Amino acid sequence: MTVLDDPRTVAALRDLGRELMVYKFGVDELMTKLRILSEEFDFAHQHDPIEHITSRVKRPEAIVRKLGRKGLAPSLDAVREHIEDVAGIRVVCPFVPDVYLVADMLAAQDDVEIVRTKDYIAEPKPNGYRSLHLIVRIPVFLSDRVERVKVEIQMRTIAMDFWAAVEHKLFYKYDGEAPADFGDELRAAAVTAADLDSRMTALHQRLRRE
Numbered sequence: 001m002t003v004l005d006d007p008r009t010v011a012a013l014r015d016l017g018r019e020l021m022v023y024k025f026g027v028d029e030l031m032t033k034l035r036i037l038s039e040e041f042d043f044a045h046q047h048d049p050i051e052h053i054t055s056r057v058k059r060p061e062a063i064v065r066k067l068g069r070k071g072l073a074p075s076l077d078a079v080r081e082h083i084e085d086v087a088g089i090r091v092v093c094p095f096v097p098d099v100y101l102v103a104d105m106l107a108a109q110d111d112v113e114i115v116r117t118k119d120y121i122a123e124p125k126p127n128g129y130r131s132l133h134l135i136v137r138i139p140v141f142l143s144d145r146v147e148r149v150k151v152e153i154q155m156r157t158i159a160m161d162f163w164a165a166v167e168h169k170l171f172y173k174y175d176g177e178a179p180a181d182f183g184d185e186l187r188a189a190a191v192t193a194a195d196l197d198s199r200m201t202a203l204h205q206r207l208r209r210e
Helices: 007-045 060-069 076-082 096-107 158-174 182-209
Strands: 052-057 087-093 113-119 132-141 146-157
Touching (some): 060 076, 087 096, 096 146, 146 158
């Protein structure tokens, strides 16, 4: 019998299905905020700092498996306390300064609480990964209560997003058994992507000055 067949897990999955609706509402709230910021800033400054936005909410089965990897029994309390990426939003920006601009504008919203920030742009991961990660908490107004929901927001440039997407596909293909030199090649590609970001940002700033 697998963990997903355990009667306690089945009951937890049923509870999680209801809980995930609240996470979806949290994502919806943030997506609306980001779209408003995008359109308003573009109108006021003739520059849209957001290229595109995507979102997702983890499936109950994926959450249970992640709890299992942490050695935790499936429960709503365990999810709320130990899983911070149940709901996720990815914001892709044209230029590096746009990433920080959007993060600052979002943080300035009265009902958005920044719980944690991990700046992998300033300090990339050893494999070359670059992105700005925010864990935020946002209120969701339900018919009988208000729940404050955690959402992970990953913010990156187009170049960073391309590198991350291809890196994921390569390692998924090799199922973690990539050739020995893959790490070095990926880090070199990350440096190239960072250089491209720097060059494009410089060109953008030059054009706006002229």
